[in-house]
Amino acid sequence: MHGSSGLRGALRRFILVGTAVLALGVGGAPAVAQDEAGFQAYINGPLRAEALRAGVSARTLDAVLPGLTFNPRVVELDRDQPGGGSTGPIPAFAPYKARHVDAARINRGRETYRRLRAKLERVERETGVPESIxxxxxxxxxNYGSYTGNFDLPRSLATLAYEGRRRTLFAGEFIATMKMIDRGVPRDSLKGSWAGAFGYPQFLPSVYLRLGRDGDGDGVANIWSNEADTLASIANYFVEAGWRPGQPWGVAVTVPAGLNRAALANRTVPTRCKRVFERHSQWRSMAEWRALGIVPQSGNWPADHIQATLLEPDGPGKTAYLLTGNYRVILDYNCSNFYALSVGLLADEVEH
Known part of the structure; x- marks a missing residue:
């Protein structure tokens, strides 16, 4: 999310980043050794206390904490992430689309769509979230469950909480992971990305606790190996994020050369994901967009009353998109225009 819904200041510590250079701390002790000692003090002190206050059982903590060690690789990956305020030119969408909406992913998506059709139909009927989405x-x-990550979640999340840049976030996700174990989630299923997203839909642990759903009636919301539970959980996420049944996510359009883009520029200041939302135009109804000379590239024009914003990801003269409120729901899963566009376009291809 998703990671769901999103993951983005630096508290510096000595870390061994490779084997070529050994950074020495006070008294000549290797920095990693110092971090390990500090890590153990943190997880067995403040983090354990916080988890107990949040309702995690001592039994679970006693089973998990002794096996955890500091993971410098996770800290390295976290620090390599671009900042939320990054500037510079935005790359073209077309190369990203070619990699993420390619023939292999489309074909595998269609096969998955056919194979799971009975489950998909039931979930769509219950939630209104399209099967293809x-x-x-x-x-x-x-990639349809073929790779879900191999980082140990408790170790990664405890390391990121100790590192401290986003301690509140990662300590909370570590505690959510402990609550999952309390609820019976197998310890060996808790593997995922370095930042804590796991399972087929890549939920953070807190998202799983809130939105994970049992899709096959066995009483377990198993998003790490059960496709029915995964689909039900994804749909539940979209329902909670405000998906409107019966509306498309958007439509590919051709924009006339003479369109007055300055008059349509978004004048509101985004409160989150600034670089994503500042590229969207003002909202207009589909009827208003049609009156401005915009035409769909294929398929049916959405209903006149539906509100949409205009996005030209590759600039004027290239394929543009009119995006509805449901597109914003996809952005809630991952706040990236390229991601959300690719999800919508792949969904369209999967249905064919």
Whole structure:
């Protein structure tokens, strides 16, 4: 999310980043050794106390904490992430689309769509979230379950909490992971990305606790190996994020050369994901967009009353998109225009 819904200041510590250079701390002790000692003090002191206050059982903590060690690789990966305020030119969408909505992913998506059709139909009937959108999220997050990550979640999340840049976030996710174990989630299933997203839909642990759903009636929301539970959980995420049944996510359009883009520029200041939302135009109804000379590239024009914003990801003269409120729901899963566009386009292809 998803990671769901999103993951983005630096508290520096000595870390061994490779084997070529050994950074020495006070008294000549290797920095990694110092970090290990500090890590153990943190997880067995403040983090354990916080988890107990949050309702995690001592039994679970006693079983998990002794086996955890500091993971410098996770800290390195975290520090390599671009900042939320990054500037510079935005790359073209077309190369990203070619990699993420390619023939292999489309074909595998169609096969998955056919194979799971009975489950998909039931979930769509219950939630209003289209079958193809569920499949597209499944495909984008883990290539239909083929790769879900191999980092140990408790170790990664405890390390990131100790590192401290986003301690509140990662300590909370570590505690959510402990609550999952309390609820019976197998310890060996808790593997995922370095930042804590796991399972077929790549939920953070807190998202799993809130939105994970049992899709096959066995009483377990198993998103790490059960496709029915995965689809139900993805759909539940979209319902909670405000998906409107019966509306498309958007439509590919051709924009006339003479369109007055300055008059349509978004004048509101985004409160989150600034670089994502500042590229969107003002909202207009589909009827208003049609009156401005915009035409769909294929398929049916959405209903006149539906509101949409205009996005030209590759600039004027290239394929543009009119995006509805449901597109914003996809952005809630991963706040990236390229990601959300690719999910929508893959969903369209999967249905064919």
């Amino acid at each position: 569920m499949v597209a999220i499944f495909g984008h997050e883990t």
